[in-house]
Amino acid sequence: MTTKKLLPIIALVIGCVLFISIVCFFMFNAWKKREVEFATHPATNQLIPSVKQAIVDNSNRVYGTYKDLKIPQTAPVQWTTPADEKGEPQHRLLNAQALYTQHCLMCHGVNGAGDGPQAHILNPKPRDFRLGIVKYTSTEVGQKASTDDLQNVIKNGIAGTGMPAFKGLGNHEIAQIVDYVKYLALRGDTERVVSIEAAVDFSEAQASKGNRQDLLEEANRFIEEDMPPIYDEESERLFDIWKKADSPSQIVEPEGLPPAPTESSLAEPSILSIENGRRLYLSKKGQCASCHGETGKGDGEQTTQFHKRPDGSNYEEPGLHDAWGHVVKPRDLTYGVFHGGRRPIDIYRRIYAGVKGTPMPAYGTSGLSEAEIWDLVNYLLYLAGDFPEISQETFSH
Numbered sequence: 001m002t003t004k005k006l007l008p009i010i011a012l013v014i015g016c017v018l019f020i021s022i023v024c025f026f027m028f029n030a031w032k033k034r035e036v037e038f039a040t041h042p043a044t045n046q047l048i049p050s051v052k053q054a055i056v057d058n059s060n061r062v063y064g065t066y067k068d069l070k071i072p073q074t075a076p077v078q079w080t081t082p083a084d085e086k087g088e089p090q091h092r093l094l095n096a097q098a099l100y101t102q103h104c105l106m107c108h109g110v111n112g113a114g115d116g117p118q119a120h121i122l123n124p125k126p127r128d129f130r131l132g133i134v135k136y137t138s139t140e141v142g143q144k145a146s147t148d149d150l151q152n153v154i155k156n157g158i159a160g161t162g163m164p165a166f167k168g169l170g171n172h173e174i175a176q177i178v179d180y181v182k183y184l185a186l187r188g189d190t191e192r193v194v195s196i197e198a199a200v201d202f203s204e205a206q207a208s209k210g211n212r213q214d215l216l217e218e219a220n221r222f223i224e225e226d227m228p229p230i231y232d233e234e235s236e237r238l239f240d241i242w243k244k245a246d247s248p249s250q251i252v253e254p255e256g257l258p259p260a261p262t263e264s265s266l267a268e269p270s271i272l273s274i275e276n277g278r279r280l281y282l283s284k285k286g287q288c289a290s291c292h293g294e295t296g297k298g299d300g301e302q303t304t305q306f307h308k309r310p311d312g313s314n315y316e317e318p319g320l321h322d323a324w325g326h327v328v329k330p331r332d333l334t335y336g337v338f339h340g341g342r343r344p345i346d347i348y349r350r351i352y353a354g355v356k357g358t359p360m361p362a363y364g365t366s367g368l369s370e371a372e373i374w375d376l377v378n379y380l381l382y383l384a385g386d387f388p389e390i391s392q393e394t395f396s397h
């Protein structure tokens, strides 16, 4: 065959290959676009289909879709506004989504449900943001995390867990990611809260009890008239709670400084601070030992007992559980690793406001004074090995 005859065949082959690649490229992109979407919160699964769909529609109306994010009208201001921050909030949120996808999605998942592809190998599990609870905060009892708390956890990670420290990210990027974490938390939490409200009348369980046709008609009225304002109200209410956590009045700030461990306790001046810390630790008032164990190893009797869920039913396995339903061990206080930070002020805040979403109680509002909490901080730092010069005999009486 001559080269002349071959040329059109070669051109045809190249043409075909090009054509197929272009088609594949577009199909792949279209497939990818369809692939990533926000999943609806599992709390919607108890609802009859039309009400579940209405929750999806309202979520998209208020928060947008994965490909077309919206800043909720009920939270129209920039969430985190460092002084040097430029750019439209909308643009910042899109950037934030890209950063989150790159750095966080593998563990925390598309929806922030803590179910990314790497989640199954981790214990403790990555946080599900959609409950709106952050464990280690500087804020008052029951309050959400401040923007600073979230920035710090991303910058420093959580020692002793799979949550890494993102030292390579700039403050600017971290501020944006925090916006997106709050966005995911609000989106999921709004869906969860509205579903629980709607389930009172429109769950599958309700539908199976009475006349289904009547209920469907009633549901249509609810969807048209009541659901949109309820959805807006709830997203606004939840946003306001996040905003409140940034108010300086919500930060736990003790008035004084701790005494040195071998100085007199400010609560019980006749004994040393560290001695009083130990007494409180073992006392009925403190009850620390019932969870953390007499020696602080995290093996108190509550870790082997069976406990009840908030709805009154029993957990299948013994031990304490957190708000996400995972077994949670009281910290081994002799190990020297504090997940919530190991500065005295961090440990103070942990005892004062508890570990949110876990059985670790908030003692600041249930009986311990500032001076007593400082004594406990001294004792815990001793247990963690910070004061090797203090001998056992200190505690002889």
Ligand code: HEC
Residues within 6 Å of the ligand: 100, 103, 104, 105, 106, 107, 108, 118, 122, 123, 124, 125, 126, 127, 133, 134, 135, 136, 137, 150, 153, 154, 158, 161, 162, 163, 164, 166, 177, 181, 339
């Ligand atoms: C390798 C897995 C992994 C990656 C990547 C990761 N996390 Fe985490 N994250 C975790 C784990 C595990 C926890 C739970 C630790 C615990 O319960 O103490 C956690 C907890 C958190 C918490 C909750 C803190 C608290 O006090 O409750 C926040 C917020 C968080 N991560 C944000 C992020 C953000 C933002 C990114 C990306 C910049 C990220 N994480 C990347 C594993 C990861």
Ligand code: HEC
Residues within 6 Å of the ligand: 135, 280, 281, 286, 287, 288, 289, 290, 291, 292, 302, 320, 322, 328, 329, 330, 331, 337, 338, 339, 340, 341, 347, 350, 351, 355, 358, 359, 360, 361, 363, 376, 380
């Ligand atoms: C009902 C059980 C319970 C009691 C009582 C209890 N704790 Fe805890 N504590 C826990 C659990 C569970 C955790 C771990 C929570 C987590 O991080 O997920 C914890 C965590 C902590 C932490 C956080 C450590 C860190 O890694 O940052 C400190 C500090 C602490 N407890 C001190 C105390 C002290 C002091 C007392 C008594 C005044 C006490 N606890 C009483 C269950 C308890």
